[in-house]
Amino acid sequence: MRSAVVVGAGIGGLAAAGALARSGWKVTLLERDDRLRPGKAALVLWPNGVRALRALGLAGGLDGISTPVPPAGIRRPDGTWLVQPGPQPGGVGDLETPPVVVHREDLHDAFIAGLGEQVDVRGGIAVQSARVRRDRPAVGDGRVTFEADLIVAADGPDSAVRRRLVAASTFTSAGFAAWRAVIPWYRAPEIPAGTAPHGELLGGGQRFGYASLGERGSAGGSTRGGIYWVVTVPGALRPEPPAGQLALLRRWFAGWPAPVPQLLAATEAEDLVQEPVGEVTPLPETFGVVAGAGGFALVGDAAHAMPHHLAQGASLALEDVATLQTVLAGLAVPAALSEYNRLRKPRIQRVLQQTHKAAGVLQVRGRIASSIARVNPRTLERAAAAATEWGGPTG
Template sequence: MSRAVVIGAGIGGLATGLALQRRGWDVTILERAPQLDPVGAGLAVAPNALRVLDALGVGSHLRELSGLQGAAGIQRPDGAWITRTDATRATERFGEPVIIVHRATLVGVLADALTPGTLLLGRTAEDVEPTSGRVVTAEAVDPTTGRVLTAAETLTADLVVAADGLHSRIRAKLFPDHPGPVHTGVTSWRIVVPHPGGTILPTETWGAGKVFGVALLGDGRVYCYATAPATPDGRAVDERAEMLRHFAGWHEPIPSLIAAATTVTRTDIRCLDEPLPRFHSGKVALLGDAAHAMTPNLGQGACQALEDAIVLATHADTLSRYTAERLPRTTDVARASRRIGRMAALDNPAAEWLRNTAMSLTGKLGPDLVLRQMDPILTWRPPTA
């Protein structure tokens, strides 16, 4: 039986482990965190990603949650619509809904589907040897007592999957000349709050170089995300107050949703602007943010990691085919997301007016034009071989 070691138990790493197991591989997933905490916030499971979850046998768990419904689109800070569509039209066009879930929900669904004993927590991959497939893990020590929790060990695999995120140590080792992640000039805030009642529409609001997005989670809560120009690594003493400083004057329910937040997560937005030359080296394959970290503007980060997972499992014995299929596609998606981010970040009044007018006219002249532009991304289907 072929053996794989997956480094990282995020969405991409867990999905890869599950995809490989369904093809008969012996899989070990190493996760440096001592437990899978319910961290993060909401994410979009778009039709392309939902098809992957179906192929992995877990799509039904997500389909029990509500998809986007009713009006959706982009508004101005005063509440006027720039462009809008009906989520039903998108479902009809792509054959699947967009489902918004908490990240922890999807992580739990994937982890529960793995063979018991697959996931090893508190295990840090210290080094990887691409030619031999050797993975060396670090000794884990309890910082309070000094007791050794797990001893250092060496694992050998036919395939090593580096799903270790934006700041991937494996990527840095395999491609030391690559510039790595760049700061986009934008920071983000994320909150999850109880539904306040009444009608909440899944929308984004754009203005003065800032964005505020609202999405409904399938469990009855509301997920909000916001971005604004910022220098790298900036932090406020009170991040909720900082959000209100940026968005208090915007249309309701934005200020009320911020005021209801008890926890605010702030993250600078970084991405890999320069694509890697390939997604593999020897027996090691890079996946998800480790391979192609992108901005969140198209909501495709986790979706592309899920695509990676099933394509990698299909071509696990020929990693050059994995690179050939995934590198061009993820490069295109990342560049499209970056373009949307730059367009949303316009803060010159004249440029904003031109952007808003063009988007509004496009929506009126061809209501399905925006959806049609998403065809290359959302119509993707997993390989059947």
């Protein structure tokens, strides 16, 4: 029986551990936290991510926990339309299926169910080293060493495994800070009648997006219903405690149209998650590093963290895992890793290129209306649509 060690129990690691176990591998999952915890708030999965979940046999897990988010246009901070709602040629309205929004706790539960009984889960292991041992790849936390035929590095943007294997690639700030939160329905604010259940506003380099998880007041499309919002602003991470960060957000967005101030007023400091926005740069030369008779696979943010402007990070992690599972089915580990890199590298480079285009629009500041018109805000929609184009696990 082939053996794998998966480092990190985020979306990429949980998906990889479950996929390998279901394919007959003996899997050990290492997580630095004491127990497996979901990320906070919610996220959007694009059709390519749902397709990857389908390839992994997990798409059924989305039933009842996801809510479609059809394109709703983009408004300026003064309430006027920057991009009118409705289909635009080459825009997200042209997609066969809209993206869905899902609470991260619900997604986490679906992945835990997908792990089955066979995965050996070890919490409290913060991997520090990665090397070749007895002709196989090995990782360790300074106390215990784990070796296997395959080691999957899914330990996020600051990946310790990546640092050991490809030291030149580092996670570098993209010059934005971001916050997200989910407000449970029982605390949901009074939003003026006629306000769309989801939407996006953009101006002065600041971006505010929101989406309802299910029907108001019901468990609805999510067992943890509520309203998800995500904010992106230029600048560094804020050092203030969460209450101070929330006060700043309320001040920055005070004049914006409904439901922005209402959502921020209904947010509590403990709902708030501040996250760095950055990119692994340069991209690792290879996402599959051969080590003796086996090797390391880099997946998700460990391989290619990028700014969240197109909301593709989790979908790309799932694509990585679906591809890895497919190539490992027919090949020995070293050959499979080379094939994995051949299939994933150009795909990631394309999405990164679209992400940089989107960043160009977001970075427009100053005289909002005129300058942003010159940049062409439809670029955002087109970049988002282009990023969903994925040829499936075999390219």
